[in-house]
Each structure stands twice: as structure tokens, then as C-alpha cells.
Amino acid sequence: MDALLKKLYYDPKTGLIGAQALYQKAKELNPKITFKIVKDWYGSQTDIQRFQEQKTRFNGFKIASHNPNSWQIDLAFWEKRPILTAININSRLGYAKLLRNKTAATVLAALKAFVRLHKVDILTSDNGSESMNLQAQELFKSKTIDEYNNEPGDHGTMGKIERFNRTLKQRLTKMSPKRITQKLITDVIENYNTTFHRSIGV
Structure with a gap:
């Protein structure tokens, strides 16, 4: 056993x-x-x-959307490597893409790949996000994606992506000292997406 x-x-x-x-x-x-x-x-x-997860509870506040294609997005970092992360706030489907750097061109290419792969109607990020650049705004407009921006660290509205980032980092920490690669991140995300989420019962 x-x-x-x-x-x-x-x-x-x-x-x-x-x-x-x-x-x-x-x-x-x-x-x-x-x-x-x-x-x-x-x-x-x-x-x-x-590495047991330390859960943070926000009493009386649940993040949800009437639109099934509503996502939160962020730029996380692991060993100084940027990772574009996103989570569907209803289904809890997660996404993560390892980036070479955080230049506007690199982030834009990652955003294009993300919206090609997933249906996105609403996208929420914080004011410090690289998704705020002009080219990204033009991309969202061309895809008829409504984007909303919040203050960094606003747990009330950005709690889902913050928890997802924390979970991703905890799982990568447990894999140490494996070198960070897109394949490793993909394996972790596939595992996350096929794991039962108690908060939504799926």
C-alpha cells in the first residue's frame, strides 16, 4: 500500500x-x-x-458569476519565472502557461493562446496585471471580452485566482528539486482539473 x-x-x-x-x-x-x-x-x-495548505476564509463572501465563461487572470512567479495563470470562477477549471519573460509581447502571445483554447466572455485582473497593456486591450475588444480591473490584493474579488496561484506553487514546491518546465506545469494543472473540488461539488 x-x-x-x-x-x-x-x-x-x-x-x-x-x-x-x-x-x-x-x-x-x-x-x-x-x-x-x-x-x-x-x-x-x-x-x-x-506544505499543508493554510486556508484563508472570507466569511460571507462567495465569488461566482452568472456567466459560465467568466475568468480571473494573473501573472504569478516561480523561481523568478513568470507564469500566466487563469481560473474559471464557476467551474474552477485552471490554466497556467510558463513564460520566458514578462514583456508585453510575450504576455500578449500567451493571452492569445489562452483565449484560443478557452471560451472567455468576462476577464477579471488586477491593476498591476500585464493584461492592462494597450495591445492586450485591443485583443480583448476584438474577441468581445469584457475586462474588469481590481486593486492588487483585493481578496474580495480576486480570491479565486489568488488561491489557485497558491495551490499551484504549493504543488510545485512538493515537486522540488525538479526543474520547472511547461510539461511539469501541464501535469500539475491536469491533475488539478481532474480533482474533486469540494466548494462546488465536482
């Missing part, structure tokens, strides 16, 4: 997740495994405990 759980947890395509989600994935491979076995194993891993 130990070998199975270790293989599942430390594989970026399947692991780096909570005990309940790990149990569900392990049970698909070994129907005899119990949640207690998984929970005990999970609790015994010092690496997991060291």
Missing part, C-alpha cells in the same frame, strides 16, 4: 492532493484500500505536513 500511495501522491499527474482525493484515486487501482489506511499514510508524511 505504501508504494502505491507514494507513487500516486508524488506523481504530478495524479497526486499532490488531499487525503480524500488520494483515497479515491488509490481505490480505483486497489479496491481493498480503506480511507483509514490512506489517512494514516498521509498523516505520516513529513513533506505533506510541511
